[in-house]
Amino acid sequence: MTMLEKILAKKQIEVEELVNKGMTFDSAKQPVPFKSKIAASTHVQIISEIKRASPSKGDIKTKINHVQQAKQYEANGAAAISVLTDTTFFKGSIQDLQAVSDAVQIPVLCKDFIIHPIQIDRAKAAGASIILLIVAALSKQQLYELYHYATEKELEVICEVHQLEELEDLLALDPAIIGINNRNLKTFEVDLRTTTHLAARIKNRNTLIISESGLQTRADAILARDAGAEVLLIGETLMRSDNLSKTFNHLKIAKQRSAKHAR
Numbered sequence: 001m002t003m004l005e006k007i008l009a010k011k012q013i014e015v016e017e018l019v020n021k022g023m024t025f026d027s028a029k030q031p032v033p034f035k036s037k038i039a040a041s042t043h044v045q046i047i048s049e050i051k052r053a054s055p056s057k058g059d060i061k062t063k064i065n066h067v068q069q070a071k072q073y074e075a076n077g078a079a080a081i082s083v084l085t086d087t088t089f090f091k092g093s094i095q096d097l098q099a100v101s102d103a104v105q106i107p108v109l110c111k112d113f114i115i116h117p118i119q120i121d122r123a124k125a126a127g128a129s130i131i132l133l134i135v136a137a138l139s140k141q142q143l144y145e146l147y148h149y150a151t152e153k154e155l156e157v158i159c160e161v162h163q164l165e166e167l168e169d170l171l172a173l174d175p176a177i178i179g180i181n182n183r184n185l186k187t188f189e190v191d192l193r194t195t196t197h198l199a200a201r202i203k204n205r206n207t208l209i210i211s212e213s214g215l216q217t218r219a220d221a222i223l224a225r226d227a228g229a230e231v232l233l234i235g236e237t238l239m240r241s242d243n244l245s246k247t248f249n250h251l252k253i254a255k256q257r258s259a260k261h262a263r
């Protein structure tokens with residue numbers, strides 16, 4: 001069993017528990033716009049992640065104060081905060097997301113392995129403005145249904161791909177935002193050229209491209225930008241930083257070579 005399969009098997013159990021308990025979720029907060037703000041920015045934007053631990057790296061910073069960390073991300077110019085809400089494999093929680101959403105003004109991404117609409121309801125009720133759908137984790141029908149379910153609820157959706165075949169399936173949906181994950185979720189191998197290879201296949205100039213995972217240096221940021229990414233999703237590098245302001249400055253690059261020209 002691959003790690004992704006293990007995670008999905010656990011998600012199935014969690015979802016059944018939520019459904020069997022008859023859980024319903026009411027959302028008070030109006031989603032905060034994400035994509036529309038990116039176009040106006042002069043620099044490549046960063047979605048900054050709260051990531052206590054991961055299957056590939058083990059514990060990263062388990063004792064982190066997630067609210068303080070999120071506020072620091074916001075103060076340093078993050079475009080959004082990603083909160084890993086999975087507990088078993090990432091030591092996060094939906095309560096982390098709720099607390100972060102209550103503390104910041106920028107949009108919050110519910111970073112989880114979503115396979116059922118009830119998870120979308122729960123994410124929105126906890127204050128998420130954006131959700132993630134991982135193409136490798138879903139059938140084409142599930143992907144389309146969950147995408148439309150979320151957008152009807154005024155949530156923005158990052159559709160995540162790692163392989164060309166996944167991207168080709170996804171393009172028929174013509175999603176507003178595509179996340180290209182540089183990490184293979186089955187082997188954990190990270191290759192930033194994944195962004196370069198896949199972004200070149202995205203021809204719709206209105207599609208926002210996010211490069212995800214393994215981004216550590218300014219050179220990495222430039223590589224992703226030159227491939228067409230306007231946003232970087234960064235977890236570990238920010239979580240391990242002991243000087244966030246310095247790290248953000250180091251990663252701050254202008255949209256000098258237009259993402260629209262790179263494709």
Ligand SMILES: O=C(O)c1ccccc1NCC(=O)[C@H](O)[C@H](O)COP(=O)(O)O
Pocket residue numbers: 003004049051054055056057181185188212213214215233234235236237
């Ligand atoms: O990070 C992992 O080990 C991992 C393993 C299996 C499924 C998902 C995983 N990570 C989720 C992510 O997508 C990353 O947290 C995110 O892109 C940030 O990556 P990084 O900057 O490398 O921490």
